[in-house]
Amino acid sequence: MFSPKVTISPPVVPEWKDHPKRWGHPFHPMCSYMAMFPPRLPHYFIQRFTHKGDTVLDPFSGRGTTPTQACVEGRVGLASDLNPLAYVLSLAKVDPPTYEEAALRLxxxxxxxxxAAVREEAAGHPIRVVYHPHTLKQLTYLKQALTDSRADTFLKATILGIMHGKYRRSRDDSIYLSIDMPNTFSMSPGYISRYVREKKIQPLPLDVFEKTGDRLKRLFRESVPVARGRAYQLDFRQLHRKIDRGSVQLVVSSPPYLKVVKYGLYNWIRLWFLGVPATEVDETLDDGHDLPPYLAFMDELLLQMERLLSPGGVCVLVIGDVAQKGRPPINLAAAVWEHAQPQLGLQLIDLVADPIADNLKVTKIWNKTRGQATTVDRILVLCKGDRPATNNARVDWSR
Ligand SMILES: C[S@@+](CC[C@H](N)C(=O)[O-])C[C@H]1O[C@@H](n2cnc3c(N)ncnc32)[C@H](O)[C@@H]1O
Incomplete structure (x- = not known):
C-alpha cells in the first residue's frame, strides 16, 4: 500500500540530521515556538525541489521557519497560521525592516x-507575577503603542522572543525580561504564583528598551533575507482566497499534532502582549482532534495543497507518531496517507522516518506521560502528478 508511485534519484535522505543544531539565519531563533522544526529541514527540500524565484508555502507556519528559509534562499516564502502569535513572528521575518528602521523606531x-499614562493590569492579574513592576509598565506601554507597521511588527516579534526564558549564567546577564522560566512555553499562572511564593523570588527591574536594542543587534548580525515573502493569519481552508491555484512549487509544513499541544494556553504570556486571550486562540485551532476527525482534517489539508500546488509541485508534511496507552504508537503519517490518497491527485514519493533526540520532543519537557507525542517524526513527501518538476541532485549546505 505504501510503495511509492514516484521514484526519484537520489532518494530523499534526512541529510539535515548531519548539520549543526544552530545552522541557519539569525532570524530563525528570534522566538521559540512549540513543535517548531529546524531550518535545516525546509532547506533540504527547498534545495532539492525548487529554483530561485519559486514560491514556497507553509500553511501552519508557526515561528515562520519554512517561509523565512525560502526568503533566505531567494524564493518567495508564503506563511499562514491562524494563531496571531505565529502570524506576527512569520510576518516579521518574511517582510523585515532594515536594522536602522527598527532601531530608530525603538x-x-x-x-x-x-x-505616567500607562494603565496597569488590575491587582491579581497573573502577568504581574512574571515581571518587576517597572518592566511590566514598559511592556504595557509598548503593547499599547506598537502599531502594525513593518518596523513595529518586527519590534513586537523581537520583544515576544525575550518575554520569558531561562537564565544562562546568572539572572543579571539574562537576555530575558521575566523571572527564570522556560522559553518555549509559558508555565501556568497557578504554577508561577506558587513557585514565586515558595522560592521567595524577586523579579529584577529590567529595561525593555535596552534588552530589545541588544536583541536587535544580534538579529541583524547577518544581512536580511534576499527575497521578501508574505504572511496571512488564516485558517488553511481559506488560503485559496489569497493564493492563486497552481502557483506554489513547494509546501513544507508540520500540521498540528493529534491532541498534543495547546498553542493558546501554553503561550498565554506572549498572547497577553498581543492583547489576545489564550482561550480564544485554542477555540479556533485544529489541535484538539481525536483520530477520525484528525484524518478528515488532514484530507481537507491535502486537497487544499493539491489545489495550490503547480503541476510537479512537491508537498512535504512532518507528522509525529502518536503514543497510545498500553498499545504500540500510531504511525499517523501512514494513517493520513492511507485515508486521503483515494481522493487525491497527489502521489507518494516517500515516507521517511526522522527520529528525534528524546530530550528535544516538546511534550517530553513536561513529563513523559503528559503528551501523546513519541520520538519519531515521519516525513510524508508527495508530488502533484507523476514526477517533480524540479529534482536537483545536490543540496548545498554552505551558508
Ligand atoms: C506544529 S506547529 C507548526 C510549527 C512550525 N513548523 C515551526 O517551525 O514553527 C502547527 C501550527 O498549526 C497552527 N494551526 C492549527 N490549526 C490551524 C488552522 N486550522 N489553520 C491554520 N493554522 C492552524 C498552530 O497555530 C501552529 O502554529
Whole structure:
C-alpha cells in the first residue's frame, strides 16, 4: 500500500540530521515556538525541489521557519497560521525592516515613554507575577503603542522572543525580561504564583528598551533575507482566497499534532502582549482532534495543497507518531496517507522516518506521560502528478 508511485534519484535522505543544531539565519531563533522544526529541514527540500524565484508555502507556519528559509534562499516564502502569535513572528521575518528602521523606531518609542499614562493590569492579574513592576509598565506601554507597521511588527516579534526564558549564567546577564522560566512555553499562572511564593523570588527591574536594542543587534548580525515573502493569519481552508491555484512549487509544513499541544494556553504570556486571550486562540485551532476527525482534517489539508500546488509541485508534511496507552504508537503519517490518497491527485514519493533526540520532543519537557507525542517524526513527501518538476541532485549546505 505504501510503495511509492514516484521514484526519484537520489532518494530523499534526512541529510539535515548531519548539520549543526544552530545552522541557519539569525532570524530563525528570534522566538521559540512549540513543535517548531529546524531550518535545516525546509532547506533540504527547498534545495532539492525548487529554483530561485519559486514560491514556497507553509500553511501552519508557526515561528515562520519554512517561509523565512525560502526568503533566505531567494524564493518567495508564503506563511499562514491562524494563531496571531505565529502570524506576527512569520510576518516579521518574511517582510523585515532594515536594522536602522527598527532601531530608530525603538528610540522614538523610548523617547515617548514616561510611565505616567500607562494603565496597569488590575491587582491579581497573573502577568504581574512574571515581571518587576517597572518592566511590566514598559511592556504595557509598548503593547499599547506598537502599531502594525513593518518596523513595529518586527519590534513586537523581537520583544515576544525575550518575554520569558531561562537564565544562562546568572539572572543579571539574562537576555530575558521575566523571572527564570522556560522559553518555549509559558508555565501556568497557578504554577508561577506558587513557585514565586515558595522560592521567595524577586523579579529584577529590567529595561525593555535596552534588552530589545541588544536583541536587535544580534538579529541583524547577518544581512536580511534576499527575497521578501508574505504572511496571512488564516485558517488553511481559506488560503485559496489569497493564493492563486497552481502557483506554489513547494509546501513544507508540520500540521498540528493529534491532541498534543495547546498553542493558546501554553503561550498565554506572549498572547497577553498581543492583547489576545489564550482561550480564544485554542477555540479556533485544529489541535484538539481525536483520530477520525484528525484524518478528515488532514484530507481537507491535502486537497487544499493539491489545489495550490503547480503541476510537479512537491508537498512535504512532518507528522509525529502518536503514543497510545498500553498499545504500540500510531504511525499517523501512514494513517493520513492511507485515508486521503483515494481522493487525491497527489502521489507518494516517500515516507521517511526522522527520529528525534528524546530530550528535544516538546511534550517530553513536561513529563513523559503528559503528551501523546513519541520520538519519531515521519516525513510524508508527495508530488502533484507523476514526477517533480524540479529534482536537483545536490543540496548545498554552505551558508
Ligand atoms: C506544529 S506547529 C507548526 C510549527 C512550525 N513548523 C515551526 O517551525 O514553527 C502547527 C501550527 O498549526 C497552527 N494551526 C492549527 N490549526 C490551524 C488552522 N486550522 N489553520 C491554520 N493554522 C492552524 C498552530 O497555530 C501552529 O502554529
Amino acid at each position: 528610540q522614538e518609542l523610548e523617547s515617548g515613554w514616561s510611565g
